[in-house]
Amino acid sequence: MNPDEKIIDIKNLSFGYGREKVLENVSLRIEAGEFLGIVGPNGGGKTTLLKIILGFLRPESGSVRVLGKSPEQSVSRIGYVPQHADFDLEFPISVHEVVLMGLLGQSSRFGRFRSQDREKTRRILTKVDMHEFRHRRFGDLSGGQRQRALIARALVGDPQLLIMDEPTSNVDSWSQKQIFDLLSEINKNCTIIVVSHDLHIVPAYVTRVACLNRTLVIHPTKELTSEVLENMYHTPVQFVDHEKKVLESNHTHQTDKS
Amino acid sequence: MEFFHALWTQEFLQRAIGMGLLASLACGVIGSYVVVKRIVFISGGIAHAVLGGMGIAYFLGYHPIGGAIVFALLSALAIGLISLRTRQREDTIIGALWALGMAVGLIFISQTPGYNTDLMSYLFGNILLASNQDLIITLILDCIIVIVVLLFYKQFLAVCFDEEYAKLQGVRVEAVYLLLLCLIALTVVVLIQVVGIIMVIALLTLPAGVASHYTRSLWGMMIVSILSGAFFTTAGMYISYQPDLPPGATIITLAGAVYLLSSLLKEWRIRKKTPLSG
Numbered sequence: 001m002n003p004d005e006k007i008i009d010i011k012n013l014s015f016g017y018g019r020e021k022v023l024e025n026v027s028l029r030i031e032a033g034e035f036l037g038i039v040g041p042n043g044g045g046k047t048t049l050l051k052i053i054l055g056f057l058r059p060e061s062g063s064v065r066v067l068g069k070s071p072e073q074s075v076s077r078i079g080y081v082p083q084h085a086d087f088d089l090e091f092p093i094s095v096h097e098v099v100l101m102g103l104l105g106q107s108s109r110f111g112r113f114r115s116q117d118r119e120k121t122r123r124i125l126t127k128v129d130m131h132e133f134r135h136r137r138f139g140d141l142s143g144g145q146r147q148r149a150l151i152a153r154a155l156v157g158d159p160q161l162l163i164m165d166e167p168t169s170n171v172d173s174w175s176q177k178q179i180f181d182l183l184s185e186i187n188k189n190c191t192i193i194v195v196s197h198d199l200h201i202v203p204a205y206v207t208r209v210a211c212l213n214r215t216l217v218i219h220p221t222k223e224l225t226s227e228v229l230e231n232m233y234h235t236p237v238q239f240v241d242h243e244k245k246v247l248e249s250n251h252t253h254q255t256d257k258s
Numbered sequence: 259m260e261f262f263h264a265l266w267t268q269e270f271l272q273r274a275i276g277m278g279l280l281a282s283l284a285c286g287v288i289g290s291y292v293v294v295k296r297i298v299f300i301s302g303g304i305a306h307a308v309l310g311g312m313g314i315a316y317f318l319g320y321h322p323i324g325g326a327i328v329f330a331l332l333s334a335l336a337i338g339l340i341s342l343r344t345r346q347r348e349d350t351i352i353g354a355l356w357a358l359g360m361a362v363g364l365i366f367i368s369q370t371p372g373y374n375t376d377l378m379s380y381l382f383g384n385i386l387l388a389s390n391q392d393l394i395i396t397l398i399l400d401c402i403i404v405i406v407v408l409l410f411y412k413q414f415l416a417v418c419f420d421e422e423y424a425k426l427q428g429v430r431v432e433a434v435y436l437l438l439l440c441l442i443a444l445t446v447v448v449l450i451q452v453v454g455i456i457m458v459i460a461l462l463t464l465p466a467g468v469a470s471h472y473t474r475s476l477w478g479m480m481i482v483s484i485l486s487g488a489f490f491t492t493a494g495m496y497i498s499y500q501p502d503l504p505p506g507a508t509i510i511t512l513a514g515a516v517y518l519l520s521s522l523l524k525e526w527r528i529r530k531k532t533p534l535s536g
Contacts, residue, residue, distance in 0.1 A: 054426060056422070056425070075426055075428075076427070076428060078426070080423065080426055082420075082422060082423065087419075087420070088294075088296075088419070090294075090470075091294055091418075091419050092294060092470065092473055092474055092475050092476050092478070092479050093415065093419050093475065093476065094474065094475055097415065097475070098419070100412070101412075101415075101416050101419070101420065101423060101424070101427065102423075102427070103427075104412060104413070104416055104424065104427035104428070104429060105426075105427035105428040105429075107412070110409045110410070111408065111409060111411070112411070112412070113412060135474075136474075137474040137475075153423070
């Protein structure tokens with residue numbers, strides 16, 4: 001990657017399911033080493049934006065460059081932690097096997113994983129403090145432990161960008177803090193994007209916050225109080241309130257009238 | 259004791275036992291995927307659609323197993339592609355192919371001149387009629403299944419557990435899924451010879467279901483379900499021999515009873531561990 005390439009460079013992105021616009025005219029540039037939080041209400045387009053960055057969905061208009069290339073070309077250098085509510089907890093798979101899945105793209109095509117893959121998996125499990133649980137069934141873990149295992153899976157392939165979708169849902173508050181502490185540590189050599197509706201914890205850790213509700217507005221965290229965020233997040237009435245505050249603090253902010 | 263004496267002297271019984279053991283291998287490995295991926299209904303659809311192929315082959319004078327293999331693969335690919343590529347409801351398609359295959363099969367069989375007892379053995383299986391040729395075909399199908407699973411074990415596991423992440427890792431998820439459906443199709447063909455079309459689903463799910471109660475990994479589940487499948491087929495034939503019961507039905511009844519007991523036991527153990535509150 002070119003040194004002055006952005007980790008992510010999105011220009012005037014729009015996307016809709018059918019006629020409904022989910023994302024409108026979104027622009028976002030992320031520099032190496034950033035820790036970006038994306039917040040916004042359900043249905044505001046957070047997961048859709050992630051899926052476009054990961055190349056699962058194609059934008060209707062606008063351009064998306066990830067690590068200087070198209071999303072499809074870069075996907076192998078991205079670590080992704082999906083919302084873990086989606087997993088089948090009855091599935092017979094161990095923590096070790098879940099993490100190995102993060103090396104599928106790099107390992108041999110046929111047969112078993114290589115011994116260096118297993119070694120790498122052991123190292124990363126130690127890093128996220130999950131080594132003692134490596135033989136446990138994934139579905140038998142607590143919410144916080146499961147999240148750690150998924151972070152390990154995302155990191156095991158040495159990604160340049162880590163993307164997390166709601167890392168703290170289904171996780172108790174003690175584990176939430178632990179997970180964000182771990183992310184801060186990881187952030188030393190990896191750019192991170194976290195999508196979350198957890199407004200209390202996100203601003204304390206991230207370098208910038210993007211508010212996404214069809215359109216996207218970036219706030220440096222130091223100018224952002226959790227009150228502003230909560231106002232934006234909860235209801236449309238308060239969303240108008242948020243708009244006012246943002247305008248007061250001199251943010252340019254284009255919002256739809258609906 | 260008569261059973262063991264017969265086993266010693268009667269070649270048909272030796273072949274039947276061999277067939278049961280070969281079938282256990284396929285149903286243990288592939289049944290585990292069917293259970294963890296929750297595609298029992300698809301497997302049922304493939305199994306029943308196969309009667310169409312067997313009927314056509316029978317009508318044209320070919321070995322019905324050849325027709326079964328072709329039709330099983332075709333219906334697996336059809337179900338897979340339609341559910342992946344179109345917006346049709348998957349369960350409706352499966353239901354349609356399920357019944358359509360049977361209808362086509364019945365029409366062709368009815369138009370075939372001569373004696374129609376074979377229909378019953380397609381539907382309900384007749385392991386005691388297994389020929390050496392059947393055994394060899396089954397052995398070949400087993401080899402194909404085991405080799406493909408050994409080659410693509412990690413891709414299959416990833417696609418079954420987390421399709422999205424597998425895709426992210428560059429796995430061709432659609433191709434792997436279709437390959438898995440083809441293996442299910444071959445397994446269905448193997449199992450039809452043991453318990454017949456109607457009861458294939460039972461042998462595909464019950465050993466794997468029992469195994470899932472006692473294992474924590476997929477390969478462990480496969481091994482335990484191969485062993486329990488071998489037990490069900492062998493013990494089922496033993497039980498059915500003296501009173502002259504239909505072996506397929508006896509095997510399934512035994513497997514069903516063990517599965518039920520095992521489920522109750524598992525439920526009881528879970529409740530003992532975490533008493534219901536409130």
